[in-house]
Amino acid sequence: GxxxxxxxxxxxxxSGTSVKIECRSLDFQATxxxxxxxxxxxxxxxxxxxxxxxxxxxxxxxxxDKFLINHASLTLSTLTVTSAHPEDSSFYICxxxxxxxxxxxxxxxxxxx
Amino acid sequence: xxxxxxxxxxxxxxxxxxxTLRCNFSDSVNNLQWFHQNPWGQLINLFYIPSGTxxxxxxxxxTVATERYSLLYISSSQTTDSGxxxxxxxxxxxxxxxxxxxxxxxxx
Numbered sequence: 001g002x003x004x005x006x007x008x009x010x011x012x013x014x015s016g017t018s019v020k021i022e023c024r025s026l027d028f029q030a031t032x033x034x035x036x037x038x039x040x041x042x043x044x045x046x047x048x049x050x051x052x053x054x055x056x057x058x059x060x061x062x063x064x065d066k067f068l069i070n071h072a073s074l075t076l077s078t079l080t081v082t083s084a085h086p087e088d089s090s091f092y093i094c095x096x097x098x099x100x101x102x103x104x105x106x107x108x109x110x111x112x113x
Numbered sequence: 114x115x116x117x118x119x120x121x122x123x124x125x126x127x128x129x130x131x132x133t134l135r136c137n138f139s140d141s142v143n144n145l146q147w148f149h150q151n152p153w154g155q156l157i158n159l160f161y162i163p164s165g166t167x168x169x170x171x172x173x174x175x176t177v178a179t180e181r182y183s184l185l186y187i188s189s190s191q192t193t194d195s196g197x198x199x200x201x202x203x204x205x206x207x208x209x210x211x212x213x214x215x216x217x218x219x220x221x
Contacts, residue, residue, distance in 0.1 A: 043211045043212065044211045046209075046210075091154055100143075101144075101146065102201075102209055104156035104158075106153070106155045107155065
């Protein structure tokens with residue numbers, strides 16, 4: 001139980017395009033999901049907290065107009081990187097909360113050319 | 114917010130050896146988790162352990178909440194144990210705060 005999926009696992013896009021990443025809780029409902037970013041050989045950095053049916057809460061320094069988050073159902077949250085630039089290239093990981101534990105998706109590696 | 118420190122930052126073990134990883138918190142936590150990030154980036158839940166001791170096979174963990182630290186024990190290490198081990202904690206309903214991780218390499 002407690003499986004979280006992400007799609008796509010890997011994406012390469014041109015600078016200026018937008019990319020949507022999906023995060024799904026497969027066998028449980030999650031009112032709260034989280035989006036993290038991880039640079040090579042570094043820890044996870046929380047970007048935002050996604051709450052079903054309400055606006056996401058963004059961490060300081062994260063541009064909400066650039067990283068659009070939609071949590072439309074209890075099993076799906078999406079992160080859209082708008083007008084992507086090479087500096088947005090990173091490993092993006094989502095997690096979903098089940099009771100007090102967080103379960104993580106396998107991550108999405110974004111490369112912006 | 115809470116600060117999380119992990120030690121050691123890097124660890125190299127011979128297969129079969131035992132190790133102890135440590136996690137210190139700057140403040141009290143009511144949620145503490147240990148994760149293993151495999152070479153493909155997937156974070157695997159090891160323990161949810163805000164206090165007490167738990168064991169799962171060759172792994173065990175102990176959290177002393179009053180002293181704000183947690184320990185992860187790996188016994189009889191195997192090459193498949195290689196990767197990065199993260200602890201993360203939070204108090205109240207705030208999101209998990211991650212440490213910088215311990216990068217473990219187990220060599221045959």
